[in-house]
Amino acid sequence: MKIQRIGIVGGGLMGSGIAEVAARAGSDVLLSEPTQELLDKARQRIVASLDRAVERQKLSESDRDAALGRITFTTDLSEFEDRQLVIEAVTEDEDLKKEIFRRLDDILGHEEAILASNTSSIPITRLAAATGRPERVVGMHFFNPVPVMALMELVTTVRSSAEVEAIAEDYAANTLGKTVIRAKDRAGFVVNMLLVPYLLGAIRMYEAGFASARDIDTGMKLGANHPMGPLELCDFIGLDTMKHVADVLFDEYKEPMYASPPLLTRMVEAGMLGRKTGRGFYEY
Ligand code: 3HC
Secondary structure (H helix, E strand, O other): OOOOEEEEEOOOHHHHHHHHHHHHOOOEEEEEOOOHHHHHHHHHHHHHHHHHHHHOOOOOHHHHHHHHHOEEEEOOHHHHHHOOEEEEOOOOOHHHHHHHHHHHHHHOOOOOOEEEEOOOOOOHHHHHOOOOOHHHEEEEEEOOOOOOOOEEEEEEOOOOOHHHHHHHHHHHHHHOOOEEEEEEOOOOOOHHHHHHHHHHHHHHHHHOOOOOHHHHHHHHHHHHOOOOOHHHHHHHHOHHHHHHHHHHHHHHHOOHHHOOOHHHHHHHHOOOOEHHHOEOOOOO
């Protein structure tokens, strides 16, 4: 099966990024949000990102219009009936994701349709168990900002079929142009399992007064050639997401390196969630 018609559930930062990349690659994309207001926001996000690509002369105006024309926006999940691949990208709430997987399993007319989650922390096996087609469920974990980041982690479970894994890999690599790495269905997969302890370590260092936020970030940018320093990256990812992923990893492995530092908890409680709230480590 060659994937041509995809569905994206959730038009936040990740969902709209995946929709944009898929539409630019020529796929027919259906994007859903539960309300018209959220759908309008998703559309604005995609338009802004496409406009930015036009401004930077990476995309022609006609290709931008064609990409946008390939995306249909809906508040009605039942319209997903003809989709061959659906990528769920809603907030990291296991019950909500399971409910969406259950509904999609009923809605998808195509017996061969594949269900994927962009989750960074919830076991794919548990989402797959909410459906009658666990062999057709995989994780497709993209990175923010999706149009720029070259990686996709393909998360396979003991139940996922080799055929489904190959189709998902082919779509991400040959249609979307991502480099695919494979990860087992363990919390953190490959990237977050390594990245999160490093980011939490930077927060602990800052909290202990070891160095200023600017010096920690400059240290890693100029001393290790990272595009962003760790505190800047935490703000970029979102401190609520950071804390959530850290808590999941800690629950799973009980290792101190995954424990959420008290400062992170305090900032989240104070509504300082990083870039999306305009208040992060540089405003603390
Ligand atoms: N859409 C499209 N293109 C974008 C973009 C977007 N949203 N954001 C940036 N770009 C493009 C720009 O057009 C530019 O391209 P050009 O140089 O060819 O003109 C290029 O990316 C660089 O952008 P900028 O010059 O505006 O800014 P920077 O050079 O500071 O780069 C960055 C921005 C790409 C975000 C870079 O700082 C970076 O790579 N940061 C690290 C991001 C990262 O680590 N992400 C992973 C987070 S972890 C995650 O997602 C997993 C989750 O589970 C937690």
